[in-house]
Amino acid sequence: MLKDIIEIILESAENSFLQVGVFVGAVLLLFGYIDYKKSGEFVRKIEQSKKWQPVLGAFLGLTPGCGGAIFVMPLFVKGKVSFGTVVSTLIATMGDSAFVIISTLPFHYLLVSILSFIAAIITGYIVDYYKVGDKLLARMKRLPKEDLQKIHKKADHMTQNYECSNLKGCKDELICHIGHDEGDEIDLALHHKVKGHQEYNSLGYRFTHEGYRVYWLMISIGLILGIALLFQVDVNSLFIPNLGVVIGIGGTLFSIMLMIMGRKFLQDETHEEAELKVMSLKETIIHSAQETAFVSTWVYVAYLIYELSIFGLGGGNYVAGEAIMTGVMTSAGLMAVIIGALIGLIPGCGPQVIFVALFTKGMIPFAALLANAISQDGDALFPLLAIDRRSSLWATVITTIPAIILGVIIYYMEITLNLF
Template sequence: MFVTILELVLDSAEGAFLEVGVFVGFVLLLFGYINFKKSGDFISSIERSKKWQPVLGALLGLTPGCGGAIFVMPLFFKGAVSFGTVIATLVATMGDSAFVLIASHPLQYLIISFLSFIAAIITGYAVDKTNLGIEILEKYKSRRKSKEDLDQDHANADHSLLQYECNRMGGCNDNLIKHIGHSEGDEIDLLLHHKLKGHQSHDTLGYRFTHNGFYLYWLIMLIALPLGIGLLLQVDINELFIPNLGLVIGTLGTAFSILMMIMSKKFLGDDTHEETELKAMSLKETFIHNAQDTAFVVTWVFVGFLAYEILVLAIGGGDYATGEGMIETVLLATGILSIIIGSAIGLIPGCGPQIIFVTLFTRGLVPFAALFANAVSQDGDALLPLIAIDRRSALWATVITTIPAVIFGLIIYWLEINLPIVSMLQTTFTSLK
């Protein structure tokens, strides 16, 4: 049994890094570069376009990862965007689980993105038809500190970490980070940069490891990329000129990813408002933090793969084939319950549990309708700054995004059951994969 479990661990490690991780890493770099170049401009466009804010928020939410969605959250408390825009952004975002889906099922990712975009716009404008946003904002302002108190708190706050980052990047205006979505010294600055976890102190082992080890991490990624492409082309990469090359590189990559995640102290969520601002200021910071983001995704995919393999083995009483057959039987019986489960998991802040859910979909354990419900319900890391600023608005956002998740999830489930063309297309997509 020990040998069997060890084989499952190694196979899961290889699959997590080569089937998903390498593609996630380079897609992250692509969108990280776009974020570095355009994030500030896009936020300015949302602030100016009052009529189209929910649409623009939904577009920003569709950006893989949580960076774009994170920037929108503080804008509501400045009065720059409506609460419907916040909701539209959160409905559209899939967080880091989007990268997993892009790497494994790109066509399904496009379908979910399109449907989520429609659901996000409808929900966002519907929320703006109510007075909910106005009421939330008024109650937030009534609790807000006076400018004198904020100035005093800001003067007493420790700015050494931010100044260190500025000096490392070659200097910043006024020796402080350029903020997106808020201003230096306001209440949001104090909450997101001084009270909420930002980045590690530069004198810690974790900081030194992640800010130097990223070079090696991207080198391993670069070596692994041809192997990942080989897997896509159905090449047996373990029978090439070096025996078990895929197993060695995949296991090494996953092990390094786990170490990187531990050193960065990111377990449920991997992106903070502060780190997202740093990535928008420096291309080197984009490489550093995208390495951490990739390691986070790879680790959770590995956990998902391994959990699935062990579950199959356990259900089958040690017989893998029997376990798979029993799981397929359970899947056929879950039906509507899977929609509720997907939506409920989406209620959990952070990206880790959502990556697990998408990973189970890649293993055939989750139906498409449930995956869509989870994609709409989940808010990823974008919910964390909202919780830090105003828990009441975060609670409302969590509840509201769950409603379209269940409604649209049930509609898609009904279409899957009652329209043969939908099932046929899904079968075709799966065979193409």
């Protein structure tokens, strides 16, 4: 029994990295580069187009990851975008779980994106019609300018100064902000009260900012092996024996170490890190490695949950366990939709990555995936949570309503018309 469990642990590590993690890394780096080139420009366009803000917010939310959506949150607090834009952005975003489904089931990602986009726009305009944002802004507590200046003067700028000394384009030796200004309440909340990342002289900082080179090398080799696996090639019988085992298990272990050293568990990306990625291609590469490690680790957790569940249900008989699991999931279909929407209430990307990874294993109906995708806010909710808790609460509750409604509708279409 113990030997079987150890085998499951090791095989899950190998398979999760080679079957999903390496493809996530490739896709994530691609979109990270696109964000580096376009995010700041797109955010400025949202500010300038009041009439189409919910539509543009939904477009930004569709971008895989949380970088684009994160930038919208401070804009609402500054009064530059409507609350409906915040809601539409959050509904459209799938956070880092988007990378998992893009890498494994691109058609389903396209379908989820289309349905989420429609739900995002409709809900966003409804929220603006009832002027929910105006009421929230009116109730926000503001600090006098003099108090802000005193607090900001005492704030720690060491990490920001260090980052800017290694980046081109910094102004006044401080990070160029997106969606807010240096020294305002948002700056204090997102860059001083909530640290963007570790102190630059810490072990964790050095490990993440040096170890990323080794990690991308492992991903590059793993990507070649992963593509070979798609063509049914036995990657452990190539010119180097057990190469798949070494890279797969090694890649998962390195992912876990990188996630721990970067102190990323539920939340993967902060507003400050998103700004740094826009400012520097090097930071984009470094933080893309950290994001890949984060997603790969949670995918590994999902694989373990799946494999151990099958093993346990079948009493050691894998085929029997799969049959029991299929029966359980069939009978609990509608409940899975509700659970998917409720899991989406949890801020951060970790639990969402597990949920999506379980869908790729066939444990969850498509309707549940859709409900989770609409409900979840990824890391984008954290900036709003740090600035104004009341607004973040309303945002996450509102996004759950269309998630349940559309999820239930799609579920009944799924079972009656045998779609998806």
